[in-house]
Structures are given as C-alpha cells and as structure tokens.
Amino acid sequence: STTGQGDMPLNMRKFWQDLTIQSLPADLLENLKFAVFGLGDTHYREYNYAARKLFARLKNLGAQPIYRLGLGDDQHDFGFEQELDPWS
Numbered sequence: 001s002t003t004g005q006g007d008m009p010l011n012m013r014k015f016w017q018d019l020t021i022q023s024l025p026a027d028l029l030e031n032l033k034f035a036v037f038g039l040g041d042t043h044y045r046e047y048n049y050a051a052r053k054l055f056a057r058l059k060n061l062g063a064q065p066i067y068r069l070g071l072g073d074d075q076h077d078f079g080f081e082q083e084l085d086p087w088s
Helices: 010-019 049-060 081-087
Strands: 037-040 070-073
Touching: 010 049, 037 049, 037 081, 049 070, 070 081
Parallel strands: 037 070
Antiparallel strands: none
C-alpha cells in the first residue's frame, strides 16, 4: 500500500532502500519470479505509487513478473476487490 502522498509503507522502507542502491547489478534478481498487487486510493495524487515503483525496480534488477501489476482502488464501488478478484 502507499501511505501519505506516495510514501512507501513503514514496513517496506528498509527493503526499498536496499533495492534502490545504485551499484546493484542489473541481473541481481534474475532468478526471482514475482507478482505485485497494490492497495491504493485514486483520491491521492500518487495512486499506488509504491506498487508501481516496486514492480518497475524488480524488473530493472532482472526479476521476471509472473502476472501483470495489479492496482486496487479503495474508491471503486466494490473496493480493491474489483481489481483483486480478476487479478487472482
């Protein structure tokens, strides 16, 4: 989930700092397969910023997505489940 105005959640900040070290090799995560589903709210300017940035950074480090990026919106009539149900 994204907090505030596009901030990474507290429990992700150390992980994110480690992932954004510039000297990391581009193939560091070549054996990692991953999926990302973000929880956000379209009323905020930086909607699902954390999920979008994480997805892009993992790919930049060589990881392979096993599914498209999912972006849940709490403002949807059915909440984030509107995107989660077809995503899963």
